[in-house]
Amino acid sequence: MDVGLIGEVSRSSILQRFQKFGGKRFIQFSQVRMDHSMIVVTKRQHISVVQRRAMYEALLQASDSGELEKGAISTVASHFSVSKRTVSRIWHLAKSQTDHGLPVDLSSNLAMVVGRKRVQVDLNQVLDIPLRRRTNIRSLANCLNVSKSTMHRRIKEGALRPHTNAVKPTLTHENKRARLEFCLSKISWSLSSQIPTFHDMFNVVHIDEKWFYLSKPSRRYYLLPSEDEPLRTCQSKKFITKVMFLAAVARPRYDASGNEIFSGKFGIYPFTRLEPAKRSSKNRVAGTLETKPILSVTKEVTRSWLIEKVLPDIRDKWPGGQLGPIFIQQDNAKPHIDVNDIEFLEAASRDGFDIRLSFQPPNSPDLNVLDLGFFRAIQSLQEQEVLGTIDELVHAVETSFERMESQQLNNVFLTLQTCMKEIIKVQGGNNYQIPHIGKNRLV
The missing domain is CATH 1.10.10 (Arc Repressor Mutant, subunit A)
Structure with missing residues (x-):
C-alpha cells in the first residue's frame, strides 16, 4: 500500500500522477480511493x-x-x-x-494482457548475419538491435541453439579415398542374409600417444556464494609440466552370459626416464634418481617402447583361442616406425605370435578409438586428482587407465563403427555428426 497527500482531484488524474512518479513500476493497482484527503492505492489481488x-x-x-x-x-x-x-x-x-450451453470456464482472461510485453525478434534475420558476428550473445544482439537479456531468453527457449565448432583436419582427394577404402575393408557380407556387417575387430590393437598435463591453465569449479575462489599459481602457463603416454587397447570380449573374458586394456606407458639429481636441494640430495619426461619422442624411442613394453603385454594378456595375425593400428605420425621395421618384426614373431603393424588413413583421428573418446575419458578421471610431481602424474594416469570399465571401451568401439558408417555416407569426408545409438541399451 502506498499513501500520499493530495487535494481533491479526479481518479484519472490520480492515476496519471502516480504513474508519473514510478508507481506503476512497483505495483499493479486496481483501486484508488480518497480517504480524508489521502490517496489510498491498494494492490490488486490475484485469484487463482x-x-x-x-x-x-x-x-x-x-x-x-x-x-x-x-x-x-x-x-x-x-x-x-x-x-x-x-x-x-x-x-x-x-x-x-x-x-448458452457452454462449459463453465473460470480461467483468468488477463494471461496475455498483464505483465511485461514480449519483445518481438525476427529470427529470420539471423541467417543474413555472418557467422563471425554470431560467436557471442553481445555481438548477435547488437546485430539484431535487441538487448542481451532478450537474446539469452531466446536461446534458453530453444529458438537459437549454441554450437561449439571444432576444427577438423583438411582432407585431400587421396585422403578421402583412403578413408573410404579403409571403412569398406571393415565390412563383411553375409551370403545368407545379404546384410553388410562390420568385422568384430577382435584382432586389432589400437595404439596412440597423448600429452597429459600436471594442471590446466583454466579449470571450472562450482562454489557456494560465500565460498572463496581458489588461487592457482605457476611460473608460466606456457611451460606446465607434461608427460607423453603411449596407450594400447583392443576390443573387450565377453562370454554368452555377458561375463568379461578380456578387458581389452594392455597398458599405458609413460615416456619418462630416471636421471640422478645434479645438485642437492631441500627436497633431495645430489645423486637421487628423479623421473624426467622424454620431451622428444623419436622413432628409436617408439621402437624401444613397442618392443620392450607393448609386445610383452600383448603376449601375456592376449586371450587364448585367437588364431591368425594381430594388427597394431597406428597413425601416420613421424615418430612411428614402418610396418616392415626389421627389429620390430623379429620381436613380434616370438612365442608363436604373428603381430604386424598397420597404418590408419592419414588425417583420420576419428578412426582410432583412443583419439575418438578413450583418452578423454581417462583424462577426465586424471584431472580430478591433486598433482604436484611427475611421479604423481604418472600414477594418476595409470590408475585412471585401470579404473576405466571395459564396457566404456567397448562403447567407443561401437562409436567407431558408427563413424565408419557416416564416413561411407559422405564418401570419405569428415563433415558428419556422430549419431546417438543408445549404446547402453544395446543387447
Whole structure:
C-alpha cells in the first residue's frame, strides 16, 4: 500500500500522477480511493482458477434453480476474503456460460494482457548475419538491435541453439579415398542374409600417444556464494609440466552370459626416464634418481617402447583361442616406425605370435578409438586428482587407465563403427555428426 497527500482531484488524474512518479513500476493497482484527503492505492489481488472454482461451487450450494439466496454473495466474499463485486462477477460469468450451453470456464482472461510485453525478434534475420558476428550473445544482439537479456531468453527457449565448432583436419582427394577404402575393408557380407556387417575387430590393437598435463591453465569449479575462489599459481602457463603416454587397447570380449573374458586394456606407458639429481636441494640430495619426461619422442624411442613394453603385454594378456595375425593400428605420425621395421618384426614373431603393424588413413583421428573418446575419458578421471610431481602424474594416469570399465571401451568401439558408417555416407569426408545409438541399451 502506498499513501500520499493530495487535494481533491479526479481518479484519472490520480492515476496519471502516480504513474508519473514510478508507481506503476512497483505495483499493479486496481483501486484508488480518497480517504480524508489521502490517496489510498491498494494492490490488486490475484485469484487463482482453483479459488474461482471454489467460490462458484459455494455459490451453487447457496442457490435454488439458478437463483441465489439472500446474502449468499456477502457470505462467500467474507469466507474467501474478497470483495462482493469479485464474487458477483464470477457468478454472472458462470451463469452466462451455462445459459448458452457452454462449459463453465473460470480461467483468468488477463494471461496475455498483464505483465511485461514480449519483445518481438525476427529470427529470420539471423541467417543474413555472418557467422563471425554470431560467436557471442553481445555481438548477435547488437546485430539484431535487441538487448542481451532478450537474446539469452531466446536461446534458453530453444529458438537459437549454441554450437561449439571444432576444427577438423583438411582432407585431400587421396585422403578421402583412403578413408573410404579403409571403412569398406571393415565390412563383411553375409551370403545368407545379404546384410553388410562390420568385422568384430577382435584382432586389432589400437595404439596412440597423448600429452597429459600436471594442471590446466583454466579449470571450472562450482562454489557456494560465500565460498572463496581458489588461487592457482605457476611460473608460466606456457611451460606446465607434461608427460607423453603411449596407450594400447583392443576390443573387450565377453562370454554368452555377458561375463568379461578380456578387458581389452594392455597398458599405458609413460615416456619418462630416471636421471640422478645434479645438485642437492631441500627436497633431495645430489645423486637421487628423479623421473624426467622424454620431451622428444623419436622413432628409436617408439621402437624401444613397442618392443620392450607393448609386445610383452600383448603376449601375456592376449586371450587364448585367437588364431591368425594381430594388427597394431597406428597413425601416420613421424615418430612411428614402418610396418616392415626389421627389429620390430623379429620381436613380434616370438612365442608363436604373428603381430604386424598397420597404418590408419592419414588425417583420420576419428578412426582410432583412443583419439575418438578413450583418452578423454581417462583424462577426465586424471584431472580430478591433486598433482604436484611427475611421479604423481604418472600414477594418476595409470590408475585412471585401470579404473576405466571395459564396457566404456567397448562403447567407443561401437562409436567407431558408427563413424565408419557416416564416413561411407559422405564418401570419405569428415563433415558428419556422430549419431546417438543408445549404446547402453544395446543387447
